[in-house]
Amino acid sequence: MKEYISSHLRQVQERIQCACNRSGRDTHEVTLIAVSKTKPLEALQLAYDCGVRDFGENKVQEILQKAPQMPKDTRFHMIGHLQRNKVRQVLPFVTMIHSVDSLRLAEEIQQEAKRISKIVDILLEVNVAGEESKFGFSPEELINIIQQICNFSHIHVCGLMTIAPFVENPEQNRDVFKKLFQLYVDIKHKNIDNISMSVLSMGMTGDYEVAVEEGSTMIRVGTGIFGAR
Numbered sequence: 001m002k003e004y005i006s007s008h009l010r011q012v013q014e015r016i017q018c019a020c021n022r023s024g025r026d027t028h029e030v031t032l033i034a035v036s037k038t039k040p041l042e043a044l045q046l047a048y049d050c051g052v053r054d055f056g057e058n059k060v061q062e063i064l065q066k067a068p069q070m071p072k073d074t075r076f077h078m079i080g081h082l083q084r085n086k087v088r089q090v091l092p093f094v095t096m097i098h099s100v101d102s103l104r105l106a107e108e109i110q111q112e113a114k115r116i117s118k119i120v121d122i123l124l125e126v127n128v129a130g131e132e133s134k135f136g137f138s139p140e141e142l143i144n145i146i147q148q149i150c151n152f153s154h155i156h157v158c159g160l161m162t163i164a165p166f167v168e169n170p171e172q173n174r175d176v177f178k179k180l181f182q183l184y185v186d187i188k189h190k191n192i193d194n195i196s197m198s199v200l201s202m203g204m205t206g207d208y209e210v211a212v213e214e215g216s217t218m219i220r221v222g223t224g225i226f227g228a229r
């Protein structure tokens, strides 16, 4: 498993480098999040030994199990749909919540964050392609939501996240990534208090190279590093 993870990780890093070169970006602008959901602790430890510090999980229970067993400088990103009644448990263990998909969830995070005197970094999930099956705000409602969340004292909105449709050819998602990047830039230019727009979380195993070319700053890669789930 060690060989598998280290060689796949190296391959992903090389591809990120090439995508950066093609699009005139600096590799340091792109953070690779190793999506370790369903994988055993050992897999995370091996990736850690290869230098990975950012891990993505989509279940609160898994974060609660894994986080206390990893070295202190490991960062866990919550990337899956988060239920409001799990916010209290997970908050102490996550560095960023990528999947804030409702105002009610943001309110719950605000309340809990205030209770434990923590400022929580979040991303707003956007359903760019308007898929029925997906969570996230529509591009149209986003600005209105931001104008409300910017008043939340213990939430810091760092940027946007999307899960692009499952497609055969990653080129089919280029327009989705372009659209999210445009939203990100438009919101950034509004200079709203408490809203940074410095993180753009888009791109997974099937399409991260295209996402990097279109301005992604965090890619979430599971299968490409750890193998099929």
Ligand SMILES: *Cc1c(COP(=O)(O)O)cnc(C)c1O
Pocket: 035, 037, 058, 079, 080, 163, 204, 205, 206, 220, 221, 222, 223, 224
């Ligand atoms: C599982 C998951 C990923 C990683 O998917 P892969 O195709 O295995 O790279 C990325 N983002 C989210 C939100 C996920 O749930």
